[in-house]
Every structure is written in structure tokens, then in C-alpha cells.
Amino acid sequence: MDGDRPGRVIVGVDTSLSGLQALRVAVAEARRRHAPLHAVRTFEPTPSDPGPAEIRAKGLQGALAAAATAVVRRAFAETFGGEPVDLVVHTVVVPDAPGPVLVEYACRDQDLLVVGAGRRGLLRRLRGSAVVRHCVLRATCPVLVVPPPPLTRAGSPRALLRELRRDLDHFAD
Numbered sequence: 001m002d003g004d005r006p007g008r009v010i011v012g013v014d015t016s017l018s019g020l021q022a023l024r025v026a027v028a029e030a031r032r033r034h035a036p037l038h039a040v041r042t043f044e045p046t047p048s049d050p051g052p053a054e055i056r057a058k059g060l061q062g063a064l065a066a067a068a069t070a071v072v073r074r075a076f077a078e079t080f081g082g083e084p085v086d087l088v089v090h091t092v093v094v095p096d097a098p099g100p101v102l103v104e105y106a107c108r109d110q111d112l113l114v115v116g117a118g119r120r121g122l123l124r125r126l127r128g129s130a131v132v133r134h135c136v137l138r139a140t141c142p143v144l145v146v147p148p149p150p151l152t153r154a155g156s157p158r159a160l161l162r163e164l165r166r167d168l169d170h171f172a173d
Helices: 017-033 052-080 098-105 122-127 130-138 150-154 157-172
Strands: 009-012 037-043 089-095 112-116 143-146
Touching: 009 017, 009 098, 017 037, 017 052, 017 112, 017 143, 037 052, 037 098, 052 089, 089 098, 098 112, 098 130, 112 130, 130 143
Parallel strands: 009 037, 009 112, 037 089, 112 143
Antiparallel strands: none
16 A cells, blocks of 8 residues: 555756756755655666667666766765765666656655756746656656756846856955
8 A cells, every 4th residue: 555655755866957956955855754865867768679789778778877877976966065864865767758757756645756947948937847747747746846046047147147247346346
């Protein structure tokens, strides 16, 4: 029975500012709930052809999985300086599209699925992220959509850089 299994906090990991913010929120939720954190990263699978190409594909698949694991480590390093030692953290790397993987993995009623909202461009605001839409529409557990950090909502990277330069010039005077 699903109700007997403890809940988990599952986070889709990427190294965008929105993704790192989602990781921060997921770690805070895992601490608050005293739940294990499952950091999920996907990668595009390689086609499996029979014969020697399949052997090469399996080698490539292993390299892609290792690269995906490195992304998870880098996200933890950039956000916290490494994996939090006060939590049980499981790194999950799966060769498939992120939306379906996250929805399938977060299959318990007590789970919490945490995803970053993505970039804040005009088109994104109108349509939303495909991964977020997929998770919100199909997940059987609660989904927490985390907006990007406030700094990214201020404008384009160029505008942010100009603002930062103005502030630095102001302090230099």
C-alpha cells in the first residue's frame, strides 16, 4: 500500500539559475520533512543498434550517464559547496525526457516533486516550460514549481550586467 511508504522529496536537477533555486528549495523541504532527497537528472538516450555500434552506444550511454551525474554534483557544489551531509541524498540518472521521468519517479502520494519554473522571457511566461507543464498535469503527487531567484526577474543578462556595473561605479566614486 502506497500510504505505508514514507514520502520523498524529488527534484529535477539542472544548473540554470532556476534549477539551482529549485535545488535550494528541495533541500529545505527535505530537511523540514525529514525526508530523503532524490536528485534526478536525465539525458538523451542513444539509439540502440545491433552489433558493434551497440557496443559503442553502450559506451556512449555510460559517458552520458557519467556526465549527467557530474551535473548533479556541480549543482550541489555551486549551491551548497557539496552534498548536504545532514540529508540522505540519492542521485538518480535516467536516459529519457525529463518530464516523463520525473512524473514516473515521483509516484507516491507522499512524495513532493520540485521543479524550477525556467527562464522568465515573454514567450516562457505565456506558454510555460514543457517539463513543468508535463509534471503539473500528470504527476500524482504534489508539485512545487519554484520561480527563478529575484535577481533573474529584474531583466535580461545584459540589463543585469549594466546595472551591476553602474552599482560598482557608484561604489568606486
